[in-house]
Structures are given as C-alpha cells and as structure tokens.
Amino acid sequence: MIPHDATTISTDSERELLRHYGLTGIQPLGVGTEAHVYALETDRVLKIYADRGQLEVFDTLRDFHDRLDTSAVPWTVPRIHDIARHGDLIAVVEDRVAGTTMDSHATGADDEPLEQLYLQTVQQMSKLMVNPPLGRRLLLPAPGSTGTRGNDWNEFITNTVSEKLRIVAPLLRRDIDDIDTRADCLLGRFSDRYDGPDAVVHGDLYPGNILMTDRATVTGIIDFGTFTMIGDPLYDLATACGFWRMYEPDHATVRNRLLDHASADLPAEQRRRLMDYLLIAALTTCDLYPEQARPIHDTGHYQWALGILTDNQYWYPTT
Missing domain, CATH: 3.30.200.20 (Phosphorylase Kinase; domain 1)
Incomplete structure (x- = not known):
C-alpha cells in the first residue's frame, strides 16, 4: 500500500x-x-x-x-x-486530466444537479474494464493479506473486515458497546457465495477524485490505489453516498438523501447491500487519517465513521 x-x-x-x-x-x-x-x-x-x-x-x-x-x-x-x-x-x-475536482464545483448544501451527476459517474465505474484481468481482488495487497482474485468476493470482504476488526474493535468498544455482536451479524450477511459482477472498485471515489471542466462535464477519475479492488460495483456507490460533504455538519442528512437516490431503482437485496458496504467502509477506515495532537476518537474521520456505525437504520433497515 x-x-x-x-x-x-x-x-x-x-x-x-x-x-x-x-x-x-x-x-x-x-x-x-x-x-x-x-x-x-x-x-x-x-x-x-x-x-x-x-x-x-x-x-x-x-x-x-x-x-x-x-x-x-x-x-x-x-x-x-x-x-x-x-x-x-x-x-x-x-x-494531466483536464479540469478541477468535482467538489470545487459544488454550490452549497443542496446541489441536486451535481449530486445526481456524482452518483451517475460512480455508477459508470461498473463499465470500466481491466484487460487482461488483474488476477486478484486487491490492487495493492499487503504481504500475507487475503487480496487474491481466487477468493470469492464475499469471502474476500469477510476476511478483510475480520482482519481490520482485530485492530479497531478495541477502539470502537468505547463508543459502541455491542460492536462485536453487530460486526458478527454484518459478516453473516456475506456468508453466501457472491454471484454479482466483477467490476473495478475505486474504493475512494470521493468528489476530490473526480475531475470536471464544467458542472455538466466529467473528464476523468484519478487516484486509484490503496483502496482499489475488483468486485461489487455497489461498494463504490454506497461509499460515494457517505463521501459527499462527509465532514460537514449536515453530513448525515446529505448521506441519507444520496442513499435514497442511489437505491431508488434497486431491488431490496441490493438496497440492503448498500447499507452493508457503508458500514464496512466506516469499520475499515475509522482509524485512518490521524490529526496532529488529537486523540483518534476526536478526529474528523473517526467521528464520520462513528456517525455511520451508531445509526441503527444501517444495521437494521426497515426495507
């Protein structure tokens, strides 16, 4: 990495x-x-x-x-x-791809045209092909990791989250008493074999990694790397909903609005999977991006992750 x-x-x-x-x-x-x-x-x-x-x-x-x-x-x-x-x-x-980052084109808290273009661009990622195939699940697997393509996607996700939980579960127990039970329940939803498409998953497709020349024209996607995988394109769609205005005071409202838009035409099982991937992104990144002279619990990214992990509608959706 x-x-x-x-x-x-x-x-x-x-x-x-x-x-x-x-x-x-x-x-x-x-x-x-x-x-x-x-x-x-x-x-x-x-x-x-x-x-x-x-x-x-x-x-x-x-x-x-x-x-x-x-x-x-x-x-x-x-x-x-x-x-x-x-x-x-x-x-x-x-x-050098022409344009400036998508977030620089945003006009404020409720910018529906740009939000829709953002989701549309993320959905287009499923059409990005790798020829010849990569041969593993994780673009940059660490030594000894489970990032091989030979693994089933659901198995790969289960192994990845389980490995990360060994590090972050002690950190999260301070704020979420039943995080271990919740994590076991979440991983149980990935026990079946994966039968969906194998697509390029950017893994960090926040608006700063999308370039535009104007508010209607996306020119490029940049910064594939540490989080890039081959697997379910719904992962990028789910995390994109969490990345838009992710550190702003209204981030929860914005996140839920984008999730509603993203899941509007999806069957119930895929709507459920969007929530699962959002939880997984929060679990696996909550301890990243430390800030100087601040405990990890007080960092902006940990608080973003905690906001997702303490929202019961993601763990226990009604539909």
Missing part, C-alpha cells in the same frame, strides 16, 4: 527534485495525504511521494492503468509515464 504520509516529504528534498524537473518557484496543484502534485508541461503532472521502499507499488499502479479500458465510459483515467527514485523521494509522471 502507498502510505498516507506526505507530511514526511522534506522541504529540501522536494526543492531539489523540483529543480531536477525544471520546476522552481511554483506552487503545487494539490497537496494530498499521499503526494504533492505539480504541473509538468501542459499535459502531464509530477507527483512526489515519500519513499518507503515500495517502488514496486508504483510499477503495479502503472501496469494497472495500462490495462484499464475506458472505451465504455465518457471520461478517462491518467496513464503513468515515468517512475523514478530521487534520494528519499519517488517521482511519478502521469497524464
């Missing part, structure tokens, strides 16, 4: 790397949890990562991007052109 730790990129090393690429005195296009991104020429970007001895991870990402077939979707994905180690940093050069 690519570590979520761009904060360890040293200023001096970054300046030296930028000079190597002829980039001096410029501001980054973006500073994320994993990388600093700079414009390189007119059609490419330079991404700078802290080197954690995982150069092969970026080779895996390049291979994956080369396999992606976007012929059935109205947007594109960036291709990786070069990967190089520079001291304690890794430089990745990839296509």
Whole structure:
C-alpha cells in the first residue's frame, strides 16, 4: 500500500527534485495525504511521494492503468509515464486530466444537479474494464493479506473486515458497546457465495477524485490505489453516498438523501447491500487519517465513521 504520509516529504528534498524537473518557484496543484502534485508541461503532472521502499507499488499502479479500458465510459483515467527514485523521494509522471475536482464545483448544501451527476459517474465505474484481468481482488495487497482474485468476493470482504476488526474493535468498544455482536451479524450477511459482477472498485471515489471542466462535464477519475479492488460495483456507490460533504455538519442528512437516490431503482437485496458496504467502509477506515495532537476518537474521520456505525437504520433497515 502507498502510505498516507506526505507530511514526511522534506522541504529540501522536494526543492531539489523540483529543480531536477525544471520546476522552481511554483506552487503545487494539490497537496494530498499521499503526494504533492505539480504541473509538468501542459499535459502531464509530477507527483512526489515519500519513499518507503515500495517502488514496486508504483510499477503495479502503472501496469494497472495500462490495462484499464475506458472505451465504455465518457471520461478517462491518467496513464503513468515515468517512475523514478530521487534520494528519499519517488517521482511519478502521469497524464494531466483536464479540469478541477468535482467538489470545487459544488454550490452549497443542496446541489441536486451535481449530486445526481456524482452518483451517475460512480455508477459508470461498473463499465470500466481491466484487460487482461488483474488476477486478484486487491490492487495493492499487503504481504500475507487475503487480496487474491481466487477468493470469492464475499469471502474476500469477510476476511478483510475480520482482519481490520482485530485492530479497531478495541477502539470502537468505547463508543459502541455491542460492536462485536453487530460486526458478527454484518459478516453473516456475506456468508453466501457472491454471484454479482466483477467490476473495478475505486474504493475512494470521493468528489476530490473526480475531475470536471464544467458542472455538466466529467473528464476523468484519478487516484486509484490503496483502496482499489475488483468486485461489487455497489461498494463504490454506497461509499460515494457517505463521501459527499462527509465532514460537514449536515453530513448525515446529505448521506441519507444520496442513499435514497442511489437505491431508488434497486431491488431490496441490493438496497440492503448498500447499507452493508457503508458500514464496512466506516469499520475499515475509522482509524485512518490521524490529526496532529488529537486523540483518534476526536478526529474528523473517526467521528464520520462513528456517525455511520451508531445509526441503527444501517444495521437494521426497515426495507
């Protein structure tokens, strides 16, 4: 996995790397949890990562991007052109997709046209093909993980959540007394064999990973990586409902509104599965994205996850 730790990129090393690429005195296009991104020429970007001895991870990402077939979707994905180690940093050069992030186009708390376009774009992910097939469930499996394609999707999800619960259950018990019972019930709903489609699941398809040139035109999907899988496309749809305005005060109202829209034409079993995937996303990410000098229980992301995990309508839906 690519570590979520761009904060360890040293200023001096970054300046030296930028000079190597002829980039001096410029501001980054973006500073994320994993990388600093700079414009390189007119059609490419330079991404700078802290080197954690995982150069092969970026080779895996390049291979994956080369396999992606976007012929059935109205947007594109960036291709990786070069990967190089520079001291304690890794430089990745990839296509620059036109546009700015979808969240920068939002007009406020109730932006129905953009919300609908967001859900539509996420649903189009099911048409994104990998040729030839990836050969495993998880794009970037950690050593010893269960991320092989040979596993049934439901089995893969069960194993992934079970492994994560060993870490986060003690953390969650402070706020949810019966989290162990609830988790067992949730995993029990994945005991059958999976018989749905195998699609590319981005896994982190929040509005910041969707690029647009205007409020009606999506140009690309970016930042496949740590959370990317091959499996049920409903996972991206469910998490997208949770990602829109996820840290805003009205996030619960917004989340439920998007879930209503996303499930309107789905059979009851798939509506139930949307709720399951939302719970799984909250369980498996609740301890991520630490904030300096704040206990994990007080971080914005933990509170987002807790809001989902304490909402009984997701555990026990009426329909």
